[in-house]
Amino acid sequence: MDDKEIEKYVEDLYKELDGKISKEELRKIFNIWLSYNYSPEKVKEKILQKYKPGRILKIGEIKEEMKNINTVGKILTIKLTEKDGRRTYSGIIGDETGTIPFTTSREMPFKKGDVVRITNGYSGYFKDKLRLYIQQNSGVEKLDNYKIERVQTVPSKYTIDKIEGKSRNIETKMRILYAEERETNGKKRVSGIAGDNTGTIPFTAWNKKLEEGKSYIVKGAYAREFKGKIYLTIDENTEILELNEDVPVNEKIITLQEAIKSGIATGWFEGIFLEVSDDSGLIARCPVCRKILKGTECPEHGKVTPINDVIGKATFDDGTASGKVIFLRNEMESILQKNFEEILKMVVSTPGIPVIKEELEKRILLKPYRILGKLSVKDQNFFNITIFEIKPIGNKELSELKERLMGMV
Amino acid sequence: MMAREPAWRIFAFEFNDSMFVPKTGQEKETNYILTRMGAKINRVLISGIIENKNIINENTFITGIVNDRTGTFHISADKNYSPLKVWSYLFSIEPPVRVLLVGKVRSYGESKNLDIRVENITECDSFIEDYWRLSAAINLVERIKIMKLALSEEKDKLLNMGYSEESLNSIFAAIENFKDTKIDAYLKTIKEMFGISQEEKNPEDVILQLIESLDFDGKGARYEDVVENALKEGFERTRVDEIIDSLLERGLIYEPSVNIFKKL
Structure with a gap:
């Protein structure tokens, strides 16, 4: 030092x-x-x-083996156990800096949600957990006019594959593989796909800045389940910190059949494009809801001035199943190696020819690719994949396959 | 509606070693073939050299032969029914040409010959062909692995191991219909194709290693765990028992409690 x-x-x-x-x-x-x-x-x-002496500590400031602790916290849980005539209260109290379990044989006539001041407590480890002990000569008093709005509970650490639909207060390290920013009701919303070396997960973040390619540690996110698939929600109360080093992401290929069967929403797939659909090309979208329009009328928003966009649709097959994949504007730009303006120009200069479809065919038809995509299963037999990243199979992938075969026989 | 049939990456030698799946008489029934290795196929993705082609029936039908180095596929296109692009491509090419194509199986003629009606086709380079060959090989070896299990285990057990019901049904049907599975001959072909040496691991070493690695708590490995993992490695249950007995006799392992084995 x-x-x-x-x-x-x-x-x-x-x-x-x-x-x-x-x-x-x-x-x-x-x-x-x-x-x-x-x-x-x-x-x-x-x-x-x-x-x-006597200064009030924040709960988060309580460290091991401190004496004469004075603190104020909100009771999150409290329970009374009686054994051999001995009454013991235990529970958890917390404030905006953290939480700590407490134990006492002193009377604690309080309920969940009460804010209490504790004086002359001490701290120590028991069963690997830091605890606050309240002694007989400690002071305990309920504060009626003291409000603690938000309690910082300690998040549980998860790897992405372990996140379940019911998981709450999640802490995870992840890399943003794909991110798209939109505004909904004045709130900034970033949605996309995040991954680590155990898997990938779709996420939505509210009023947060999350950039594609960067890695973050996320504390206090929660998961929800929708149509059998799991999504991660990062809301305003979630803490995010950018990491300096990249979180390694597993590009493990899964088969479409596995993904459909096990309800995996996103992942890397490897296969061949068997067909490019006729409806690949320029489209008009409602400027409000981004729905694809036939004319200038949106079923929800009435007469609108549509915005131009480009879309690609193709059939993707990995030998285990076959489904429709959708290329949104970004992916169309990257696969056609043209920006949107150039794509528009190309269409205008070749009237009467489905030039976008033909250009897409030139690049992907009957060629092997790896795609990172989100699966939406319509029913047992049909599914769409929205592509977020696409890369051709190269020599590296070929040697991986060779190695895999060697290991199998 | 029916799901779109996946395009099987499959070698000619397996494709031709197959039977038509009998029809049940429903309307618009899909054509399937069942191969000896338990692939139930309607659509294929194949790669190889178009060796020759014939334009017949007054320029309305094309047949051709595609060689994938393990055998040949018969392919066809119909002027009235095939996509225009496919028709004009096949019409114009001069064999030999290396191609990648997707098509559906069908039977033709009195003798029910096996044929692939081309849906889409493109010229390709040797890289794409290599990729296709590897995909086809991996797919085949995976099925062989399941077939080996299916020869000694009940279907329920395999379902519990995570294999899909659909693929298991086809594999059990193949075992029933073809009797002799010729697994070793198939494996030999794959190994020769990719120049993989025939050196086999000593089975006793494999089991011994399993017993060691499955000993999670230091008290020994459970018999069921050893068997389950050995099955995945291609052993039959009776063979595993024999090897365990032999290892016990030779004092390389012992049985600290019933059905628990530990390496000495």
Whole structure:
């Protein structure tokens, strides 16, 4: 630990103690404690305990083996157990910085949701969990006019394959494989696909900035199930932090049959395009709901000025099943290697020819590709795949297949 | 409505070693063939060289032969029924041409010859052909693996192992209809095709390794776990029992409690 870091602690302590103790004095005490092999955090606590007894700690500030703890928290759960005539209360209290389980043999005539002040408690580990102990001589009092709106519960860590429809308060590390930004009712919505080395999952994020290709740690997201598939929701209360290193993503290929059977919504598939549909080309969309329109009338929004867009449709087959895939504008641009303006120009300059369909055929028809896509199953027999990423099979993929075959025989 | 039939990547030698699935007499019934290795096929994706073609019936029908190095496929196109693009492509090409094509199986003539009616076709390079050959080989070896299991295990057990009912039905039907499965001959062909040496792992080593790796808690490996994993490796149940007995006799493993085995 260098002087600069020590100086930062001294500075903090000086402020915390309202300048009651001189920096010089603090520096001296700090170094003495430090020489006894205490961590700087612990030293800080010790100094604060000595010079500012009775200060109210945030729940998140409670560390191991602290004495004389004063804190205020909201009771999240509380239960009474009676054994051999001994009454023990236990539960969890929390505030906006965290939660902690508590145990006491003192009477606690409170209920869930009450905000209480606890004085002279102590902390310690039991069964690998930090707990707050309330003693007989501790003070416990209910605060009627003190509100704690939001409690920061500690999220549980998940890998993407372990997320279930009922999962709540999820912490996960993931890479954004595909993201699309839209505005709904004045709220910014990012939806797309995220992945880690166990799988991929579709997500929706509200008023958050999530960029394609970047990796994040997400704390406090939740999952929901829709038509048998699992989606991850990141709302305003979810904490997201960008990571400096990339989260490795598994590009494990799954078969369409597996995906349909097991209800996997998104994944990498490998197969061949057997047909490009005639309805690939320019389309008109409702500017409000983005529905594809036949004329200038939207069934929901009436007469509108449609916006131009391009779409591609093709039949994709991986040998286990066969379904319709949809290329949205971004993917059309990347596969045709033209931006939207250039695509429009191409159509205008070749009237009467289904030029988009023909160009798409040139690039994908009867060629092997890997696609990252989202499956929507219409019924048992029919499904659509929306493509988010597409790449041709190259030498690397070919050697992977060779290796796979070698391993099998 | 029926699901769209997947396009099977399948070698000619297996494709021709097949039978037509008898029709049940319903309207618009799909044509299927069932191969010896348990593939129930309506649509195929094949790659190879078109060796020759014949334009017959007053320029209204084309037949051709595609060689995939394991055998030949008979293909056809009809001027009135095939897609125009397919027709004009086949009409204009001069064999030999390397192609990738998708088509449906059908029978023709009195003797019920097997034929592929082309739905889409394109010239391709050797890279695409290699890719196709690998996909076809992996697909075949996977079915062989399931077929080996099906020879010694009940269907319910295989369903529990995660195999789909549809593929199991076809495989059990193939075993019943063809009697001799010729699994070894098929495997040999695949190995020769890709230059994979015939060296086999010593079966006792495989079981011994399984017993070691399935010993999760240090108390030993459960018999059922060993058998289940050995089945996946291509062993038959009776063979596993024999090997376990032999390993016990030779003192390489012991049985700390009933049906638990531990490596010494």
